[in-house]
Amino acid sequence: MFQYSNQQYAGVKFGTQDLRYGELISCTFDRCSFANGSMDEIISSNCRFIECDFRGAALNGSIHNETAFENCSFNGANLFVSKFDACKMTGSDFSGSTMDGISIIKGDWSYTNLRLASLTRQDLRGVKFHEADLSGANLEKADLRDCDLTMAILAKAKLQGADVRGAKMEGVDFKSLTIAGLRMDREQTVLFSLAHGAKVG
Incomplete structure (x- = not known):
């Protein structure tokens, strides 16, 4: 050594x-x-x-x-x-x-290329993924609470059973997400609804 x-x-x-x-x-x-x-x-x-x-x-x-x-x-x-x-x-x-x-x-994982990464069941609480490319990543059952996912690319990411409550998700393309089984908070639900043309208020 x-x-x-x-x-x-x-x-x-x-x-x-x-x-x-x-x-x-x-x-x-x-x-x-x-x-x-x-x-x-x-x-x-x-x-x-x-x-x-x-x-x-x-x-x-x-x-x-x-x-x-x-x-x-x-x-x-x-x-x-x-x-x-x-x-x-x-x-x-x-x-x-x-x-x-x-x-x-x-830690700070901003602007990283994590395309198709396997991060199932990972405890990722509080990690900064600002503008990270997580497209196609497997995030099933991952704990993403309080992460910074601002402008992150999550197209085709597997999010079944993942938890994003408290995460910053401004600028995320919610139309590219499959949210079945994804745990979201009220603010994220509003962002998702707005992305799909709902009028909230």
């Missing part, structure tokens, strides 16, 4: 290195590549990854605390039972990544 602390890297290719079981504390990685790398059970705290490439990387069981992944690519990455606690993920792309058993605790 290794530990990197307060290090800064720019344009470094880490994909060939074995980074399993390591610990990263307050490090900055700018446009670095971890593509197809082994990062199982790695722990990061207060790190910053800017435009980094995690395509095809194995991040199984990894734990990230208050770490920022800004505009990073996780295409095809394995995030099985990984944990993101109060992380900033803005603009990152998760298309084709394995997210089974992932834990997302609070």
Whole structure:
């Protein structure tokens, strides 16, 4: 096991290195590549990854605390039972990544690409998904209470049994939603009715 602390890297290719079981504390990685790398059970705290490439990387069981992944690519990455606690993920792309058993605790996932992501039964309370693309995502039985879903794309998302009470949903295209089995509060019900041409008042 290794530990990197307060290090800064720019344009470094880490994909060939074995980074399993390591610990990263307050490090900055700018446009670095971890593509197809082994990062199982790695722990990061207060790190910053800017435009980094995690395509095809194995991040199984990894734990990230208050770490920022800004505009990073996780295409095809394995995030099985990984944990993101109060992380900033803005603009990152998760298309084709394995997210089974992932834990997302609070944090900012605005502008992320989570198309077709499997997030069934996830506790996502209070997560910020401002303008995130969740089209086709499986959110069945997910707890989305008090999330910021402002302008989020939820077309064809599976929402059966999900709970969005208290979530901000201004700008969501309610016409693209299938709301059967979705738990909504009164404000969201009004937004849904207005989207379908009802006059409320």
